Amino acid sequence: NIQWHRKYKLPPGPRGIPFFGNMFQMPPYHQGPWAQQMAQKYGEMFTLHIANTPWVFLNTPRAVSDLLEKRSAIYSSRPRFPYASTLMSGDCRVVLQPYGAQWRATRKIMHSILNAKNGGTFAPFQEVESRQLVLDVLRHPEMWWKANQRFANGVVMSVVFGKRSGVVEKSNVDKLFDTSQEFIAALQPGANLVDTFYFLDRLPKALKWWTRRGEDAFERLLNVYGAEVGDLKERMERGTCPPCFASKFLDDPESEKLGETQRLFALGSLMEAGSDTSRMTLSQIVAAAATDRRWVKEAQAALDRVCGVAARLPEFNDRGQLPYLSAVVKEGFRWRPFAEIGMFHTLINDDIYEDYHFPAGTVFTWNAWHIALNPDEYPDPLRFWPERWLDPSIQSIDPGKVEDPLAGHWSFGAGRRVCTGYHVGDSNVWIAAARLLYCFNFEQVAGKEIDTLNMNVAEHRWAPFDVKITARSEAHRRLLERCGGEAVGVTY
Numbered sequence: 001n002i003q004w005h006r007k008y009k010l011p012p013g014p015r016g017i018p019f020f021g022n023m024f025q026m027p028p029y030h031q032g033p034w035a036q037q038m039a040q041k042y043g044e045m046f047t048l049h050i051a052n053t054p055w056v057f058l059n060t061p062r063a064v065s066d067l068l069e070k071r072s073a074i075y076s077s078r079p080r081f082p083y084a085s086t087l088m089s090g091d092c093r094v095v096l097q098p099y100g101a102q103w104r105a106t107r108k109i110m111h112s113i114l115n116a117k118n119g120g121t122f123a124p125f126q127e128v129e130s131r132q133l134v135l136d137v138l139r140h141p142e143m144w145w146k147a148n149q150r151f152a153n154g155v156v157m158s159v160v161f162g163k164r165s166g167v168v169e170k171s172n173v174d175k176l177f178d179t180s181q182e183f184i185a186a187l188q189p190g191a192n193l194v195d196t197f198y199f200l201d202r203l204p205k206a207l208k209w210w211t212r213r214g215e216d217a218f219e220r221l222l223n224v225y226g227a228e229v230g231d232l233k234e235r236m237e238r239g240t241c242p243p244c245f246a247s248k249f250l251d252d253p254e255s256e257k258l259g260e261t262q263r264l265f266a267l268g269s270l271m272e273a274g275s276d277t278s279r280m281t282l283s284q285i286v287a288a289a290a291t292d293r294r295w296v297k298e299a300q301a302a303l304d305r306v307c308g309v310a311a312r313l314p315e316f317n318d319r320g321q322l323p324y325l326s327a328v329v330k331e332g333f334r335w336r337p338f339a340e341i342g343m344f345h346t347l348i349n350d351d352i353y354e355d356y357h358f359p360a361g362t363v364f365t366w367n368a369w370h371i372a373l374n375p376d377e378y379p380d381p382l383r384f385w386p387e388r389w390l391d392p393s394i395q396s397i398d399p400g401k402v403e404d405p406l407a408g409h410w411s412f413g414a415g416r417r418v419c420t421g422y423h424v425g426d427s428n429v430w431i432a433a434a435r436l437l438y439c440f441n442f443e444q445v446a447g448k449e450i451d452t453l454n455m456n457v458a459e460h461r462w463a464p465f466d467v468k469i470t471a472r473s474e475a476h477r478r479l480l481e482r483c484g485g486e487a488v489g490v491t492y
């Protein structure tokens with residue numbers, strides 16, 4: 001221990017208790033405000049000890065860029081998860097895989113399919129599902145959050161499996177999304193003690209009460225995805241499957257080398273990572289629209305200039321003429337980051353940075369909430385202010401980068417671990433936001449004002465907040481019925 005302390009030096013942080021460290025100080029959810037307070041107290045970095053693993057929070061873009069980006073080759077692994085990764089996922093869940101050959105090979109193929117050049121493969125799915133979205137909101141405005149969820153799940157189902165979820169056998173779709181929820185639940189702090197207290201993993205198998213549960217979850221997932229891949233192969237043979245991620249992935253000879261389990265988990269990982277993320281970002285934009293009319297008026301004026309008044313729905317082709325809408329999407333990713341304390345990146349070698357010496361195995365994360373709401377980075381940070389991405393006199397940003405999904409914020413992560421689906425995610429949110437804003441007005445409900453700093457947008461069983469949504473005019477209503485209606489009968 002003394003030798004360790006002589007050799008290594010970590011940033012300061014709150015004092016913990018023996019054995020558990022700071023485990024009980026960090027709230028189990030909505031950790032952003034707490035981590036923000038810590039950053040205000042300790043400065044550019046602070047350290048927590050979760051059991052005996054040090055976690056370093058990076059509180060400025062400078063530190064995130066210096067470590068997670070510029071030194072990405074050694075800051076891109078993940079902590080061990082004996083339950084959520086090994087037992088439940090056969091060590092094949094991309095998002096938790098350690099930095100190594102298997103992760104790199106899977107990610108390389110994912111990237112080759114999900115990059116911007118393939119946007120044309122996915123745009124038809126996003127086009128249909130966003131038409132259905134605006135129609136669903138028109139018909140049942142109080143169920144906007146369900147419509148939003150259906151949109152996000154529907155897009156990711158089509159992007160991955162080339163299948164419209166509205167027409168897929170419902171039980172398997174439910175099972176697909178249930179497996180995702182089960183995985184997300186398993187990742188919550190404290191959900192499985194062995195993922196924090198690694199010594200438990202050394203117990204004899206008979207004493208590990210969680211083993212059966214994890215093995216069951218693993219089997220279930222293989223069956224659900226196996227069934228979906230079987231169906232996909234049949235549709236490919238019949239020539240009825242539109243090009244999608246899975247058809248390209250399974251056709252790629254490189255993917256054969258990954259083995260069957262890794263191939264199934266690659267598909268599963270995309271479904272898990274790609275759905276809730278789009279849904280939550282859209283919910284944030286709805287909240288922002290209801291709480292601040294100023295930017296909504298600008299967005300609607302920009303849309304009307306390009307599409308005419310209640311003349312036609314915005315299209316992807318309009319994007320170049322609608323920088324304001326790209327700025328809305330960027331602001332949607334920045335405004336209230338839902339990955340409030342970022343995502344864990346494990347350091348694989350010892351490293352020295354300025355005054356500090358970090359041991360291999362230290363976990364790093366970017367303090368997303370603090371950075372996004374820091375007035376030194378983003379003037380008037382609580383305001384949803386798309387202009388900040390277009391006007392360098394508000395914020396130092398190159399307005400030419402407004403369509404670059406990664407520029408100016410960390411919501412898609414950092415370095416080699418950055419979100420593989422960011423082009424799909426960004427365009428999902430763009431088309432849905434453009435169409436919703438073109439067609440609807442959003443208002444708060446009297447007596448049920450939205451507390452935008454305390455919205456639980458992760459909630460998928462009920463509305464995260466109340467909002468009144470109405471068509472902008474009778475002409476918009478007619479347009480919605482016509483254009484939305486065209487999506488209802490589409491099957492593939």
Ligand code: HEM
Pocket residue numbers: 094095096097107114159269270271273274275277278281333339343344411412413414415416417418419420421422424425426428429
């Ligand atoms: C719409 C908004 C989205 C947001 C805000 C988002 C955000 C993120 C974040 C923060 C990470 C972790 C990055 C890190 O560790 O540094 C991540 C990882 C990932 N995302 Fe996304 N994501 C979105 C959409 C999508 C979509 C649509 C897909 C797939 C079609 C996707 C696939 C993935 C995958 C596979 C990973 C794991 C990458 C790895 O560990 O190597 N994401 N995403």
